[in-house]
Amino acid sequence: MPSDILYMGIENPNVIRKGVLESSKDLIQFLQKYEKLKAIRAEKQAQIAKLRIIYDDILSMIPEIKSELPKIDVKTLPKWDVRMKEELPAEEHEIAEPGSEEKKIPKKRMPSVDRLEAELNDIEQKLKSIA
């Protein structure tokens, strides 16, 4: 007995044919968009790699700068008070050089700002004692 061959009727075949063709077209466009996305990502990765090279370049220049500068711990240098320089007579000014600790700036009188501050603290202490 031959096997029965069955058929299925399709309502509106043209609509379905059109739908299938449009879907195929959309799928191709979908794949094209994916290729565009891939290209953008590839360029982004290339730019990031470029940035990494620039960063490495800058990092290599820093020791070069450091090597040219004197190896002095700035924190151990004596402080240079600008206000003291303004108050003292000109002949008493000296620019301190590294290794010249014996050349100290003579302190003849307190700068006016520090004197005022000291007077203010004194007054405040007196006010507190009254209160």
Next chain:
Amino acid sequence: MSTPVFVKVERYKKVQTAIDRVKKRLEDAKIVFKRINELKTEEEHELGAWQSELARIENKISNIQSALSKPR
């Protein structure tokens, strides 16, 4: 303000040159950063468009399926 420190003029010039080179590279880095940001925006836009395309295809396939499920 700390005590001034003195360096040889030649070394000072070398330091100045090195700093100029660093500044130039920093400018290059800024340009690259700008491009990366542009690409990020473009990528996000394409990703959105890709997603919309996917949704449209899904819809069409559903329509085909529903059309096929109404037999004569």
